Every structure is written in structure tokens, then in C-alpha cells.
Amino acid sequence: MDAISIDRQPANFRAWAPGKAKGGAKMSSYKWVSASHAQQQVVHHEGHRRRFLKWLSASPLLASPGLAAWAAELPSKYPDPIIWAPFNPNDLITNPKDAINVFDFEPVARKNVPPAHFGYMASGIDDEVTLRANREGYLKFQIRPRRLNDVSKVDMSVELFGVKHATPIIIAPTGGNRFFHNEGELAVARAAKAGQHMYTLSTSGTKSIEELTAAYGGPIWYQLYASPSWDVARAIVKRVEAAGCPVLEVTVDRLGGRNQETLFRLRKEDTRDCKTCHEPGAVGRARRRPMYDGIDLSAMKAMDSNNMTWDFIKRLRDTTKMKIVIKGILTHEDAKLCVENGVDGLIVSNHGGRGEDSGRSTIDALPEIVEAVGGRIPVLMDGGIRRGTDIIKALALGAKAVCIGRPYLWGLGAFGQPGVERVLELMRLELYGAMQQTGVKNLRELTAAHVRRA
Ligand code: GLV
Numbered sequence: 001m002d003a004i005s006i007d008r009q010p011a012n013f014r015a016w017a018p019g020k021a022k023g024g025a026k027m028s029s030y031k032w033v034s035a036s037h038a039q040q041q042v043v044h045h046e047g048h049r050r051r052f053l054k055w056l057s058a059s060p061l062l063a064s065p066g067l068a069a070w071a072a073e074l075p076s077k078y079p080d081p082i083i084w085a086p087f088n089p090n091d092l093i094t095n096p097k098d099a100i101n102v103f104d105f106e107p108v109a110r111k112n113v114p115p116a117h118f119g120y121m122a123s124g125i126d127d128e129v130t131l132r133a134n135r136e137g138y139l140k141f142q143i144r145p146r147r148l149n150d151v152s153k154v155d156m157s158v159e160l161f162g163v164k165h166a167t168p169i170i171i172a173p174t175g176g177n178r179f180f181h182n183e184g185e186l187a188v189a190r191a192a193k194a195g196q197h198m199y200t201l202s203t204s205g206t207k208s209i210e211e212l213t214a215a216y217g218g219p220i221w222y223q224l225y226a227s228p229s230w231d232v233a234r235a236i237v238k239r240v241e242a243a244g245c246p247v248l249e250v251t252v253d254r255l256g257g258r259n260q261e262t263l264f265r266l267r268k269e270d271t272r273d274c275k276t277c278h279e280p281g282a283v284g285r286a287r288r289r290p291m292y293d294g295i296d297l298s299a300m301k302a303m304d305s306n307n308m309t310w311d312f313i314k315r316l317r318d319t320t321k322m323k324i325v326i327k328g329i330l331t332h333e334d335a336k337l338c339v340e341n342g343v344d345g346l347i348v349s350n351h352g353g354r355g356e357d358s359g360r361s362t363i364d365a366l367p368e369i370v371e372a373v374g375g376r377i378p379v380l381m382d383g384g385i386r387r388g389t390d391i392i393k394a395l396a397l398g399a400k401a402v403c404i405g406r407p408y409l410w411g412l413g414a415f416g417q418p419g420v421e422r423v424l425e426l427m428r429l430e431l432y433g434a435m436q437q438t439g440v441k442n443l444r445e446l447t448a449a450h451v452r453r454a
Pocket of ligand 1: 174175204351354
């Protein structure tokens, strides 16, 4: 694969070459106990499911003529780009340096991580059309590469909120990282530091802002679930600011109940007693999150806030000097309101397909938002970013940076910190190669003319 062929990269990329990653952390392994169990684990993903059926029909585990016939009827071309991901559960990478792309980590994480925890991360909502749309959305755009621009050296750096970052790839906030590996968020923050990525801690994280700032070795960003209570939100904001956090991402897209079908199905497969770790209800969940330590939770009804209005943002503005970034914007109307209400940035996000199952990808929503904002505040984006070319498309369409979530959790669940390091390394290597192939030597050169709607 040329894009990540190490010996064709400039000298500064050699530090990221395979073989530099440290050995994988020891973790207990969840076995593929039965065909039905395996089938449940992958049924959420159409591409996986089809490949699974093909494998299954050829497997001595279940020699079913019916399944074989079904698999044979499948079309030869699949709409889902992750059809190229590894599938055979007997042929998994055993060392992060063997990964060819970020998808290589997913089945290893699926094997290592308890089913309910894997399901929590993997799940979308209802039919998971948004989850799939986030990936497939990148196919709606094509790159228009330019030639004869010297790209022998590429600079991936970007300035965000007055600070220069080595890459536009940012660690998105994700909850409960200790569900996937004992070191949890600490492993991710250390890997982010090693690869020079900004790290964002989630309110739902299993480590505190102080621990993470120390592990990262400098200020990190923070994502706020405000809860319906101003007092709870204010206490968290004050603590985060005191820890030196420069950027506060306010999540505005978790409002209602949600049918996380993959999670609920995989939870049934989990033989452990969830009650030994998980107390029911929002307060029970919050008690296991260190960012709520010392806060009076007696009046807290939920971790998310479905009573939030622009008044909350004004109040926040008067409370903190941190940059305020609204996370979860999907329309030009709300993007315009972000600017009018004086926020410092916004993130185009559908919560990784975990909010409403709208069917609309973030890359599809990005152009109308960029147009409405008109360059007045930075627009960031997340959702389905797995490839360097996905990043090229997002940045060419006007995003200043992209945030990635599930891929680093796959790396974490598969191998701990070395897995996360390799996932991030692959993302950087692919972006580097994709910038060269697109014909841009820095991100300022990337413009809307480098993409077209397919
Ligand atoms: C957390 O952000 C979740 O979607 O569960």
C-alpha cells in the first residue's frame, strides 16, 4: 500500500514506522464461543454481516446450504467501504505494527472486550442508518488532485484557537475508556501525546481532567455534558478551567432516549453481572465518573441536558474564559446562531450516529455549515473518519480539523496504548500520502476546488 509505505516517507516519518510500537498490554480474551454469538456481534454492520455469512457458510462451524445460498446471492460490489476490513476471526493481527489500516484493530478489540462494552462503543441507534451514512458519505465526494506542485515535504500543521497543532487529527471525547482497557483514557492521552494530537476528555470519561492533563503533559480540551442543572455544569467548568483547559466543547446533541440496538443485543450475550459495576440511573453513572467527584448530585436527573437553550451558552460565556465550542451542529440555521451567540467554534457532529437516526452524514452537512459560518469561527468535524482521504475531503470542504473516536477505541481494546499509537500513526501516514497525492504541501493550499460531488 503506497500511501503508508514507510520507506517512501520523509525522514521525520521514520519515527512512526512499524516496529517502534511497544508490546501489547495483556488482556483477557473473549472467545468466539458459538456461531450465533459471532453472528450477533457483527449483525449491526451490513458489510461485516455479508462477509461474515460468506465466511460462515464456508466454515466447519456451521455447514449450512441455506447460508451458502444466501451468501452466493450477495452482490459483488458492496456500498459500504469498510467491506475491505479484515473479517476472518481466525486471522487477526497479534501486534499493532502488523496493522495495515485502522480497521485491522476492530475485530481484535471485538475479541478482547466484553460484549456489552464492545456493544456500547459500536452501537448506533435504531437501524443505524446514520452510523453507516457517516462512512458512506465520503463516497459522495471525490478528490480532484492537482499536479506539479512540489510535495516532497508536507506540513500537516494547523492553527486552532491561537495554538499551532502538528496535525488536524484530534482525539474526540469518548466515554468510559476503561471499558476497553484497564489504562483507559490514560493510554489514549499518552498515545495522543506521542503522535502530537490534541486530546479531548469526555465528562463521561473514567479518569479526571487532572490525571489526564498530567498524563498528556500539558493542557487538554474538555467535552461538557452540562446536565440539566446549572450548578453541576458550573462546578465542572470551574474545575476544568482550573486544570488549565483552553477549550470547552459543549455537547448539544444528546437530548432524548435512544434505542441502542447493538448494545442491547450484545449485552444479552455478556455473561458477567453488570450490576456489580453499574449502578442504575444518571446519578449511578455519574458516581463512577471522576469529573463528578465532590459535586452534589442529589438534584441531577440526567448527564445530558435536554433543557439547554442559548441562554445557557450566554451564562457559560460569563462564567469562563475558555474557548467555547458547540459540538453537535448539523444545520446552517444553528451554525449561524453559533456565530451570533459569540461562540468560538463549532463541531459538525451527529455524535457518531448515536443521536437521532437521521440518515444524514456529517460530511453531507458540512458544506452548508461552512457556508453559513463564512470563516468567522473555525468549523471542526467528526463522524466516520477512517482514512487519510476522508480527512482531505473534510478539510477541502472547509473543516479546520477532524476528530476521531471509534478507531482509537478499537486500538485501545486491541492492544492498549501501542494500539492507539498505531491507529494514530496510520491516520497520519495516510493523511500525509493523501496530501501529496492531492498536490498540496500544507493545509492552507487545500480548497473546495480539490473535491467535487460524485
Ligand atoms: C456518549 O457520548 C455516548 O454516546 O454514549
